[in-house]
Amino acid sequence: MAIQRYKGLADDVYGAIFNKLMSLEIAPGSRITVDGLVRELEVSHTPIREALGRLEGEGLVVKTHLVGYSAAPQITRRHFDELYEMRLLLEPDAARRAARQISEGSMRKLTETAEQMRRLDGARERLRYSGFARLDADLHDQILEIAGNALVRETLAHLHTHFHIFRLMFHARVTEEALSEHESLLVALSSGDELGAERAMREHIERSRQRLLMAFV
């Protein structure tokens, strides 16, 4: 992640609201009153409105005139499908590029992340899945970084933000399968096998889609 310079009090407020949204302390679709935040965070209206404006620009909150702000609604099945369709277009290609030009340092970092995920195996169920989702996102982001297209990387990170709200809802036992899929992917990457990496990524995303899909039933 790129370092961010301090952008004023509104920046802190932004982070506070962002965390509330990610942790589901503010449920999707529920209202967000600025007076409530004024009392809770003990700052004035202005930085709060500015932060909410930013969140609106990013699509995490919506605004209705003379009614106020509310958290963006829950992800729908349609969005879910569209997101995975888009990932399948972008990420396998990124994996192919990554396999072509991966450095030793990047490979080591990637392996370490995968190791961390494996170690999470014994942890408590709910906590485990939350941590797993975060590390999985990190691993995918690392590959996109190696692939080199910052635009694609930022776009997916942004979509991931929306998606994360959704992911936290489920605590499916998905780790073991995903671990072996990551394994195949990393093997292809380290050996510079472009087509293998592309195929492994595509399969991993398709399977991930299937695993999460069950939650919709």
Place this chain on the structure above:
Amino acid sequence: MAIQRYKGLADDVYGAIFNKLMSLEIAPGSRITVDGLVRELEVSHTPIREALGRLEGEGLVVKTHLVGYSAAPQITRRHFDELYEMRLLLEPDAARRAARQISEGSMRKLTETAEQMRRLDGARERLRYSGFARLDADLHDQILEIAGNALVRETLAHLHTHFHIFRLMFHARVTEEALSEHESLLVALSSGDELGAERAMREHIERSRQRLLMAFV
């Protein structure tokens, strides 16, 4: 385009600043003072700050603590390459899907847009290119709409916004070539030729890239 409900005065301010950015009345990288906008638009600080916050969330302006807002910097060669790389991953696939399921009404609307572009041929140079760019964007957006993935469509529309600032910079004579490329694309779409549409779209984007690339020299 989806209809938007009125979101208050800040919404008008947002539109005003947005237009200034698109028309290059505010140059990329130049500073935007809120007091200046207060005097010019004759509204108070609050709606202006809220609008700037939203624009920041969309990445069109950047904020520096205790310095203020400024328009996002000019697009770089690197961004340009990344954008086209991403378009090549997403749009040919969209063209393929569109060819599979296009309706008669959509096809008619598409043809009409292409006709409009052809009629622009005689207009004054600068005006022509500006209008051409807008219609070209519209045509691509229509195809993405037909393809059905709203997420991809919104993402590209968003990137296009950034890109538009850049496009207006050039007034290259690119219309004639592009017109025939659109022709091939529409023929493939109307005949339901999936692979042909995909190929035509890829070629169109690649050629568009080459045409604009000259401007970087």
Place this chain on the structure above:
DNA sequence: GTATATATTATCGTATACGATATAGCGTAT
């Protein structure tokens, strides 16, 4: 008992005032 109208409250929307910081211009010293 239900529906409609009115009053009250909560919240958004806007404006203004004050304090803090950075930038720029000017003067002085070397």
Place this chain on the structure above:
DNA sequence: ATACGCTATATCGTATACGATAATATATAC
């Protein structure tokens, strides 16, 4: 002549006060 430091101004950042609108609750009439 140049460089350093100080002062002044412009702009951001924050807080508070007031007005407008919508949602809710209550009371009255049918």
